[in-house]
Amino acid sequence: MSVPAHASWWGPADSPPTALVLLSALQHIVAATTLLTYPLLVAQAAGASPATTASFISLTLLAAGAGTLLQAFRLGPVGSGYLCWPTATVLYLLPSLVAARIGGLPLVLGMTLAAALFEIALAPTMRRLRPLFPPEIAGVIVLLVGITSGAIGVRMIASAPPHSGPEAALSPIAVASFALVVMTALNVWTTGVWRIACVLAGTLAGILVSAHIGGDGGPSWPAFAGASDGPLFALPDVSHLGWSFDATLLIPFAIGGLAAAIKTSGSVVILQSACDPRWVRADMRSVGGGVLADGLSTGLSAAIGGLGLNASSVAAGLAAATGMHSRRVAVAIAMVCVLLGLFPAIGLFLTRMPAELLGATLVFSSVYLIVNGVQIVTSRMLDARRTFVVGLGLLAGLSVELVPAMVEALSPSLRTMFGTPLVFGTLTALGLNLVFRIGATRSGAFVVEPQQRDSEWIEARVNGLGAGWGARRDVIERVGFGIAQAAEVLFDNAEVDGPIDVRASFDEFNVVIRMAWQGPPLELPDRRPSAEEIIASDEGARRLAGFLLGRIADRVSCHERSGRSILTLRFDH
Amino acid sequence: MVVHEERIGATALLVPRGRIDSATAPALGERLGGALASSISALVLDLSGLEYISSAGFRVLLVANRQAQSSGVPLHLCCLPDKVHQLFELAGFLELFPIHAQMDEAVAAASAVKASGGRSAGGA
Numbered sequence: 001m002s003v004p005a006h007a008s009w010w011g012p013a014d015s016p017p018t019a020l021v022l023l024s025a026l027q028h029i030v031a032a033t034t035l036l037t038y039p040l041l042v043a044q045a046a047g048a049s050p051a052t053t054a055s056f057i058s059l060t061l062l063a064a065g066a067g068t069l070l071q072a073f074r075l076g077p078v079g080s081g082y083l084c085w086p087t088a089t090v091l092y093l094l095p096s097l098v099a100a101r102i103g104g105l106p107l108v109l110g111m112t113l114a115a116a117l118f119e120i121a122l123a124p125t126m127r128r129l130r131p132l133f134p135p136e137i138a139g140v141i142v143l144l145v146g147i148t149s150g151a152i153g154v155r156m157i158a159s160a161p162p163h164s165g166p167e168a169a170l171s172p173i174a175v176a177s178f179a180l181v182v183m184t185a186l187n188v189w190t191t192g193v194w195r196i197a198c199v200l201a202g203t204l205a206g207i208l209v210s211a212h213i214g215g216d217g218g219p220s221w222p223a224f225a226g227a228s229d230g231p232l233f234a235l236p237d238v239s240h241l242g243w244s245f246d247a248t249l250l251i252p253f254a255i256g257g258l259a260a261a262i263k264t265s266g267s268v269v270i271l272q273s274a275c276d277p278r279w280v281r282a283d284m285r286s287v288g289g290g291v292l293a294d295g296l297s298t299g300l301s302a303a304i305g306g307l308g309l310n311a312s313s314v315a316a317g318l319a320a321a322t323g324m325h326s327r328r329v330a331v332a333i334a335m336v337c338v339l340l341g342l343f344p345a346i347g348l349f350l351t352r353m354p355a356e357l358l359g360a361t362l363v364f365s366s367v368y369l370i371v372n373g374v375q376i377v378t379s380r381m382l383d384a385r386r387t388f389v390v391g392l393g394l395l396a397g398l399s400v401e402l403v404p405a406m407v408e409a410l411s412p413s414l415r416t417m418f419g420t421p422l423v424f425g426t427l428t429a430l431g432l433n434l435v436f437r438i439g440a441t442r443s444g445a446f447v448v449e450p451q452q453r454d455s456e457w458i459e460a461r462v463n464g465l466g467a468g469w470g471a472r473r474d475v476i477e478r479v480g481f482g483i484a485q486a487a488e489v490l491f492d493n494a495e496v497d498g499p500i501d502v503r504a505s506f507d508e509f510n511v512v513i514r515m516a517w518q519g520p521p522l523e524l525p526d527r528r529p530s531a532e533e534i535i536a537s538d539e540g541a542r543r544l545a546g547f548l549l550g551r552i553a554d555r556v557s558c559h560e561r562s563g564r565s566i567l568t569l570r571f572d573h
Numbered sequence: 574m575v576v577h578e579e580r581i582g583a584t585a586l587l588v589p590r591g592r593i594d595s596a597t598a599p600a601l602g603e604r605l606g607g608a609l610a611s612s613i614s615a616l617v618l619d620l621s622g623l624e625y626i627s628s629a630g631f632r633v634l635l636v637a638n639r640q641a642q643s644s645g646v647p648l649h650l651c652c653l654p655d656k657v658h659q660l661f662e663l664a665g666f667l668e669l670f671p672i673h674a675q676m677d678e679a680v681a682a683a684s685a686v687k688a689s690g691g692r693s694a695g696g697a
Contacts, residue, residue, distance in 0.1 A: 455594045545628040551663040
């Protein structure tokens with residue numbers, strides 16, 4: 001994804017105006033009501049009192065605030081450095097509901113702590129797992145996040161209950177469509193504050209238009225009427241604090257931790273590519289730091305009495321869509337989380353946000369994620385192996401969404417694992433990638449005969465190698481040109497009449513080409529010969545070719561030993 | 574490589590498609606030389622269909638540019654694909670030829686140079 005070329009793009013280290021920062025933070029909070037609703041569901045499943053339920057929500061919010069800062073500000077190995085803030089997640093919701101029913105909140109807290117430790121233990125291995133996460137799998141992850149969050153958004157819009165009373169004339173679909181039109185129009189045709197805050201503006205527009213149609217002078221949803229329920233200010237009560245463990249729940253929670261690590265990796269990749277127009281591969285140090293911060297956030301939440309957390313992919317999509325990546329927004333989000341934790345009435349208001357408007361937000365942010373994923377996948381050349389990794393990985397993930405009966409047939413622990421398209425799709429792609437590594441080579445060789453010097457044939461050979469390696473298309477194009485150009489000048493202008501041996505190797509960071517032939521070395525001038533020199537003689541044409549080779553490759557050298565010359569072309573990857 | 578040729582008024586438009594390497598460059602050189610030898614007031618080379626150009630191809634273009642200058646016919650290039658544009662840039666040839674993004678623009682500019690009796694920009 002390229003960085004938008006306008007003034008309303010703010011990088012992680014940028015300092016946008018305070019009003020813009022606050023609007024962005026508010027927008028993120030509005031789009032992340034699971035932070036309030038999931039703890040509510042778990043506390044209710046545990047049979048907690050209203051006061052304990054409120055405290056459970058507040059403590060989850062406080063942990064999310066701390067986790068937001070841990071992610072955004074890199075402290076040693078901790079943190080991704082991006083606006084990758086954690087919210088309550090469905091990955092921990094399902095096992096937490098089971099734990100809540102079996103052993104109440106102490107079992108939820110104990111098992112969540114175990115999951116956090118598992119995710120923390122995974123974090124240092126992320127750098128070494130890099131070969132398992134080639135860019136096309138990163139693209140599959142981002143695509144799945146985009147498609148599934150968009151699908152959830154559409155479902156929320158379609159299944160939102162109609163509003164009661166005379167205002168029911170305006171259906172939830174119409175309200176969501178209007179909000180989506182406002183968000184999209186502001187994102188496409190405006191800059192500055194309107195573009196940054198387009199989701200918030202669209203949501204407010206949705207509320208207002210519905211209220212206006214309703215004709216009662218205020219928001220028409222009955223839920224809003226009760227927004228002042230509960231105390232305005234309350235310090236969290238920690239009387240429910242306690243940790244217990246149940247070995248039978250270890251697997252579903254460990255799977256939750258693994259899934260959380262994978263999902264965090266996806267969110268960090270989304271933000272890396274959104275912040276860097278020259279992004280070519282995942283920075284695994286930042287990914288590892290993100291996973292560590294994510295595990296610590298969940299651990300902290302469980303330690304102080306809250307629910308498990310995970311880096312929000314919706315937040316990543318929102319940042320990518322609006323172009324607001326400033327860490328100052330992370331500070332503001334953390335402050336809002338603390339505020340919501342201490343003022344339950346405000347949080348209660350947000351939990352009653354109409355489902356269709358949340359759905360519109362999800363649809364909006366998913367658009368950027370989908371395009372981002374496609375761009376990451378297509379940035380690499382794909383041979384048959386990689387085509388299956390991408391295609392089957394995507395299909396496996398979407399099957400969970402499209403054929404729910406397939407998931408329902410699984411045991412609860414397996415359902416926790418395969419119940420989300422992202423995790424199933426990612427695990428499928430990772431598994432296939434591992435299998436297809438069997439027999440895959442990272443080098444190649446071919447011979448260019450004088451009678452087979454066709455540049456198209458040479459490029460086809462190089463493209464075949466590049467696709468097998470999953471190399472960047474733009475780099476392989478340069479490699480193909482370099483070899484074809486060298487062969488042409490050697491046969492036509494350097495009196496080489498024997499075969500040229502070409503050896504190629506790839507290690508993700510470099511493509512190295514070695515061309516060897518019997519005959520004199522090729523001159524590689526630093527200065528381009530003049531037009532007159534090029535026209536006048538073969539010598540000029542040969543020097544032009546040598547100059548072009550020096551420009552097309554990142555490093556080039558040529559030497560002769562015992563009458564055999566070797567040209568080495570190195571390309572950064 | 575195939576070369577499509579047409580006339581727009583007194584301006585010749587040549588559109589080579591495919592690859593210009595040592596095998597195909599002589600044929601393009603002949604077409605360019607033939608066009609320049611005919612009674613035209615300007616020559617435009619539309620490179621939109623070009624997939625590849627090697628040093629042999631660049632040499633042919635430089636030869637044609639010199640012929641064009643000596644016969645007072647402006648030679649303009651247009652519609653370079655990104656990959657080809659990058660090669661022109663790497664080789665330092667962007668300054669040697671007047672290059673336009675659109676064909677209409679190139680035809681108008683080349684014709685205007687001839688009409689005003691001026692020289693085309695750049696030169697070998």
